[in-house]
Structure formats: structure tokens, C-alpha cells
Amino acid sequence: MRTLVLILLMTATVGMACSQVPGFNGYLMEEMEEIESGYFSNYPESGEIQKKIENQLVFEEEWKLVHEGMSPIPEVPKINFNTRDVILLMLETKPTGGFGIDNFEIYENDNQIGVRYSEVHPGDGCGTIQALTRPYKIVSIPKTEKDILFQKEETVINDCND
Secondary structure, rough: OOHHHHHHHHHHHHHHHHHOOOEEEEEEEEOOEEEEEEEEOOOOOOOEEEEEEEOOOHHHHHHHHHOOOOOOOOOOOOOOOOOEEEEEEOOOOOOOOOEEEEEEEEEEEEEEEEEEEEEEEEEEEEEEEEEEOOOEEHHHHEEOOOEEEEEOOOOOOEEEOO
């Protein structure tokens, strides 16, 4: 009987560990919804952008900044900010195409929300558009008062020599 209980406990522990995110004592968030992602933005602030947006007015302002210079600017999605927050992640301006955001995951524990992602770079042999790009991702998550930590993982290099 002891052996059976021990095996059941080990199985339950392994099952929980599989849903945890390495490097963060938390669990993957399954209620994330992508609103939009893209490769071109004229967002006026330089550097990487990492923001939590908590109301419609601020979201509308950020949406206009993300889409600045586009004509027409896409209609602003309506978000129920009573139950949802929005996360905006934008890379710094890149010299060509072929850059992006990959391995995007959101996870949480009792104290924090973690946003983990990798930056994608074009590898040798990749044909790229010769224009400035600025990859971004906008997602909604359940409303939270927890701090949000952004964690950039190792860069992913696309292999275009196949």
C-alpha cells in the first residue's frame, strides 16, 4: 500500500512539474488572447516597449501610437477592462525584415505574471525586406493586480539555408 501511495504521489508531482515554466515557479496562463501582432510600427518611443494597459482610454492612445502613420488606422478593439488587462510588447526598431517575436508565453504564480519571449533574427541566407521593421504583439489577459515581469530568452536565429 505504501508503494502505491508513493507512486501516486510521484506521478502527481511529475504531472504538476510538467505544467510549470522553467526558471519561474508558476504555471502557464491559458486565458491569454492575442489581439494583434505585426512587424511594422512607427511607435514614437525608442527602445523596447513593455506595457500593461488597464483601461480603454489608455488602450486607444497606445493603439494609435502602434499604428501611427498607417492610413487608415485599424479600428480599436473593444476590451472589457473590468475583467481583462492588455499587454503590449514591442521590439526596438530593426534594420530589415526577418525579425520577430517567438516563444511567447505568459505564466503566473501567486505573486507575479511573467511574460517570456524570444527575439527572432534572420540567419545567413535569409532574404529580407530592406526596410525598417518594428515587431510587436498585443494580448489580453485576465484582470490582475500582480506585477508583470518581462523576460527575454535566448535569441532565435532563423536558418534559411535549407
